[in-house]
Amino acid sequence: MPGEPNPGLRRDAVGLREVLFQSITAMAPAAAIAASIPSGAAFAGGSLPLSVLVALVACLFTASCVAELARELPAAGSVATYSARGLHPAVGFLVGWGYVFVEALVPALLLLQLGFTTAGTLHQEWASFPTDLWWPWSLAGAVIIALAGFFGVRASARLGTVLGIFEVLVFLVFAVLLIAKAGDANTLSVFSSSHTASGYSGISGVFAGSVYTVLAFSGFEAAAPLAEEARDPRRTMRRAVLGAALAIGLVYVLTTYAMSVYFGPDRFAGFGVSGAASWEGVARASFGLFWVVLFLAVVNSTIANANACSNVSTRTAFALGRIGVFPRPFARVHPRHRSPVVGVAVQFVVAVATVLGLGLAYDPVTAFALLATVIVTVVIGVYIVVNLACAGYFLRRRREAFRPVLHLLFPLLGIAAFVPALLTAAGIPAFDFVSELKPPVSYAGPVVGGWILIGVVVLAVLARRHPERLAETGRVHLDEPQDPEEITGEANR
Numbered sequence: 282m283p284g285e286p287n288p289g290l291r292r293d294a295v296g297l298r299e300v301l302f303q304s305i306t307a308m309a310p311a312a313a314i315a316a317s318i319p320s321g322a323a324f325a326g327g328s329l330p331l332s333v334l335v336a337l338v339a340c341l342f343t344a345s346c347v348a349e350l351a352r353e354l355p356a357a358g359s360v361a362t363y364s365a366r367g368l369h370p371a372v373g374f375l376v377g378w379g380y381v382f383v384e385a386l387v388p389a390l391l392l393l394q395l396g397f398t399t400a401g402t403l404h405q406e407w408a409s410f411p412t413d414l415w416w417p418w419s420l421a422g423a424v425i426i427a428l429a430g431f432f433g434v435r436a437s438a439r440l441g442t443v444l445g446i447f448e449v450l451v452f453l454v455f456a457v458l459l460i461a462k463a464g465d466a467n468t469l470s471v472f473s474s475s476h477t478a479s480g481y482s483g484i485s486g487v488f489a490g491s492v493y494t495v496l497a498f499s500g501f502e503a504a505a506p507l508a509e510e511a512r513d514p515r516r517t518m519r520r521a522v523l524g525a526a527l528a529i530g531l532v533y534v535l536t537t538y539a540m541s542v543y544f545g546p547d548r549f550a551g552f553g554v555s556g557a558a559s560w561e562g563v564a565r566a567s568f569g570l571f572w573v574v575l576f577l578a579v580v581n582s583t584i585a586n587a588n589a590c591s592n593v594s595t596r597t598a599f600a601l602g603r604i605g606v607f608p609r610p611f612a613r614v615h616p617r618h619r620s621p622v623v624g625v626a627v628q629f630v631v632a633v634a635t636v637l638g639l640g641l642a643y644d645p646v647t648a649f650a651l652l653a654t655v656i657v658t659v660v661i662g663v664y665i666v667v668n669l670a671c672a673g674y675f676l677r678r679r680r681e682a683f684r685p686v687l688h689l690l691f692p693l694l695g696i697a698a699f700v701p702a703l704l705t706a707a708g709i710p711a712f713d714f715v716s717e718l719k720p721p722v723s724y725a726g727p728v729v730g731g732w733i734l735i736g737v738v739v740l741a742v743l744a745r746r747h748p749e750r751l752a753e754t755g756r757v758h759l760d761e762p763q764d765p766e767e768i769t770g771e772a773n774r
Contacts, residue, residue: 290357290599291434291619294510297517299438302445303507304525307500307589311448311582312394314536315560315575317497319552325490327476327546330538332490334472337530339491339698340498342691343664344526346671347502349687351518353679355508356757358600359593360667365755366678367670371740373754374606376666378736379729381597381607383659385628387590388426389635390652392419395583396636397645402576415645419636423629426588430595430625433618434510437592444585449532451578455560456539458568463542471541478550488701495702497533499660501526502667503589506596587632595624604753606743643721654725661703668692668699 318333325332347363356362358373360380365373396415403410429437460467470476477486504521508514541549544563552558557566561579564572599621602611610623639648668691675688683689743751 289619290509290596290614290621292510293512294434294619295438295507296512297520299435299442300504300507300511300517300521301524302442303438303589303592304501304504304521305449305529306441306445306582306585307503307593308498308525308529309391309500309582309586310445310529310532311452311578312391312586313497314452314533315579316554318494318533318537319554319559321490321493322478322549322552323490324478324481324486324493325476326478326481326486326550327471327541327548328474328487329490329494329549330471330534330541331473332487333494333497333530333533333537335487335491336494336498336698337527337534339495339695340501340526340530341523342695342698343668344501344523345687345691346668346695347505348519348522350667350671350674351505351508351522352515353674354757355511355514355518356600357506357509357596358754359505359508359597360502360663361597361601361754362757363674364666364670367672367674368666370751370754371744372666372670374601374740374743374751375733375736376663377597377601377606377754378739379659379733380663381594381601382732383656384590384594384597385631386635386652386656387594388423388587388628388632389639390649390656391583391587391590392422392632392636393640393645393649393652395419395422395580395587396640397649398576398583399580416637416640419640419645420633422584422587423632423636425584426591426632427625427629429588430591430628431615431618431620431622433615433620434507434592436618437588438507441585441589441592444581444588448578448582448585449529451574452536453532455564455568455571455575456536458571459539459543459563462567463539466545467542468546471538471546476541476546476549492701494533495698496657498526498530499657499664500586500589501529502664503593506593506600509596591625591628591632595621595628598624598627601754604756605747605750606754647721650722651725654722655728658703658725658729661699664699665696665703668695 318329321332322329350363350367351359354362354366358377361373361377363373364376396419399418400410400412400415404412429440474483474487477483481489502522504525505518508518511517540552540560540563544552544558556562561572561575564575598607598611599614601607602609611621611627613623614620615622635652639651642648643651672689672692675683740751
């Protein structure tokens with residue numbers, strides 16, 4: 282209401298289209314196609330399209346769980362709310378604690394990529410342009426994202442929609458060109474295990490490659506924190522989460538197939554993220570100035586992804602600030618734009634400090650690798666907990682709606698799919714294809730462990746002094762308030 286000092290987020294501000302592209306841009310399809318997915322080629326070789334298909338099926342299990350919980354519990358707290366209601370408020374707090382942390386780091390990660398990608402490309406075209414002049418591009422991206430966040434969810438979501446459409450269309454057009462040029466080389470054998478890399482023969486190479494392609498799907502759940510600002514959130518959230526995972530998964534399958542058959546399945550193990558054997562390298566060599574459009578799509582993807590993840594971190598922090606488990610100022614919104622202005626400001630400061638601090642202390646590429654490892658480790662851990670929460674919620678609270686396949690089998694399969702990816706991201710050599718991490722990337726584990734340890738200490742203080750606040754992590758603010766006795770009883774359980 283206009284007269285209230287803190288009216289909350291703007292209700293019914295965005296529809297399915299904007300919410301769908303919130304998830305799509307959070308997956309950063311252009312950046313994933315050009316960088317994340319090719320990392321699996323060293324294992325899957327020309328069978329990488331099959332690895333992507335395996336990853337798509339695996340991620341749909343978790344996407345289904347998130348979609349089911351988003352329909353039941355439409356809340357800005359998203360994964361924190363799901364974990365609190367499905368498992369325990371303490372688990373919900375720790376999930377929110379970790380999720381806000383890594384989602385606040387994602388814009389920094391993407392701004393680093395924006396900086397070194399732009400500077401490197403300009404240097405390649407004009408040798409006089411210094412590659413170490415990457416940071417102005419990163420700072421420019423940070424300002425764009427902060428402005429979009431300040432002007433509210435409509436401005437931010439519409440920016441994401443425009444950017445998302447552009448990057449997807451560019452790679453779809455390029456994929457069609459590659460398939461057409463491949464001609465008689467087109468073959469469905471890339472969907473078998475016959476083209477895996479040397480040393481990773483058969484299905485083992487396919488699964489090794491799928492571990493890396495799974496990482497390209499992270500972000501499909503990013504629509505969920507916009508639940509309190511979306512129209513008809515119970516239906517919209519479910520469609521957006523599942524729709525983003527399925528649609529972009531199919532784009533990944535198509536584009537990887539196109540490059541595999543064009544480049545040559547039997548030599549695809551040498552395909553990577555830079556040089557002649559890369560998306561930009563192929564575009565430069567065979568498609569003239571089309572590489573410029575491809576480059577712009579990747580740059581566009583970094584800004585769109587950073588924008589989407591800024592929305593996630595600020596909304597989750599807003600939800601936790603509203604109930605007092607985060608500092609209350611995080612729940613403050615702009616009186617006109619209804620944006621979480623404190624969260625947007627903190628997000629901007631964190632992004633700039635992280636980009637300049639790590640990027641100048643090491644170099645932007647090394648800083649990128651360190652942040653990526655921290656982020657992936659926590660995000661995949663969150664996905665595993667949310668799968669457990671889906672089973673827990675429907676078994677404990679909605680037994681009448683429980684469906685064994687959707688609410689038990691899919692969560693278990695989702696967990697099984699993400700465990701290898703978690704071990705890979707953490708550098709735990711439980712499989713032959715997991716490499717031991719080296720400094721400073723190996724610092725990711727201690728960083729994550731330290732942050733979670735601090736969260737446990739904060740949790741202990743909350744449980745002792747403010748158990749009613751901790752219990753509120755499971756509150757869905759679009760619904761009628763829960764029975765106070767139920768809330769308090771859940772917190773003490």
